[in-house]
Amino acid sequence: MVPVTNVGTVTTWTVNNLSLVNAKTYEGVIQAVDYAGNVSTEVSSSVIVDTDGPVAGQVADRDNSDVEWISSTSTTNIHWENFSDTLSGIDHYEYAIGTTPGATNVLTWTENGLDTNVTVSNLDLIHDATYYGSVRATDIVGHISPISTSNGIVVDIFDPTVGAPNDGGPVDLDYQGPSDTLGIYWSGNDTREISFYEYSVA
Numbered sequence: 001m002v003p004v005t006n007v008g009t010v011t012t013w014t015v016n017n018l019s020l021v022n023a024k025t026y027e028g029v030i031q032a033v034d035y036a037g038n039v040s041t042e043v044s045s046s047v048i049v050d051t052d053g054p055v056a057g058q059v060a061d062r063d064n065s066d067v068e069w070i071s072s073t074s075t076t077n078i079h080w081e082n083f084s085d086t087l088s089g090i091d092h093y094e095y096a097i098g099t100t101p102g103a104t105n106v107l108t109w110t111e112n113g114l115d116t117n118v119t120v121s122n123l124d125l126i127h128d129a130t131y132y133g134s135v136r137a138t139d140i141v142g143h144i145s146p147i148s149t150s151n152g153i154v155v156d157i158f159d160p161t162v163g164a165p166n167d168g169g170p171v172d173l174d175y176q177g178p179s180d181t182l183g184i185y186w187s188g189n190d191t192r193e194i195s196f197y198e199y200s201v202a
Contacts, residue, residue: 001026022051023087050087053143057082059135061153063117069156073125076153078133079117083148088140090114096134097123101149106131127157 007013020026025048032040059080060066070076078095095118097107106125112118125131130152137145 020049022049024049048087050139050141050143052085052087054083054085054090054137054139054145056137056146056148057084057135059133059148059150061133061150066151068151068153070153071155071157073127073155073157074123075119075121076123076125076131076133077117077119078135078150080135080148081116083116083135083137083145085137085139085143085145090137091140091142093135093137095120098132098134099129101132101152102134102147103132104134109136125155127155130154 001018002015025046027044027046029042029044031042057080059078061068061079062070062077063079076097078097080093080095083090083093092114093112093116094109095107095112096104096109097120098105106123107120132152133150134147135149136147139145
């Protein structure tokens, strides 16, 4: 591709205007010639050309099962997977948080090494606002992947309420005959949606 070229006595040389092919291996070959015309043994070093950036994966809020709601205004979790780079490999990930998909207005891009999970603290989130976690990967040669963003989480800091339960039926009973069953009736309310109820018998 490049013929043998005399570069004088410098020990660093850059070859420009090449048309290298992605994923192909190239060798740089060096030899020295003294004033008597003696030629050294050739030495070489190889490098693989990587012009492709990493492939973006998927991002989930909170953990790898994803959630739609959180009750904290200061802490959240971001999890991601399936980012890849088949040539030079991924060097590090960065994450950010914003109020719109891909935005960084809550937390700017922050490096996370090769970990694919992070818990972010000391935030100042607002009740009823939606937040999106975004992730991008950088490979060994510095190419950056497209940004991948979660589907968002909503902050809900208000507790649900439950009305006083009735024993035995819609009308509260003070006594009942059966000794092997107990019916409990109640109603509940939340600013959003109740996920589940819990009960116990004491």
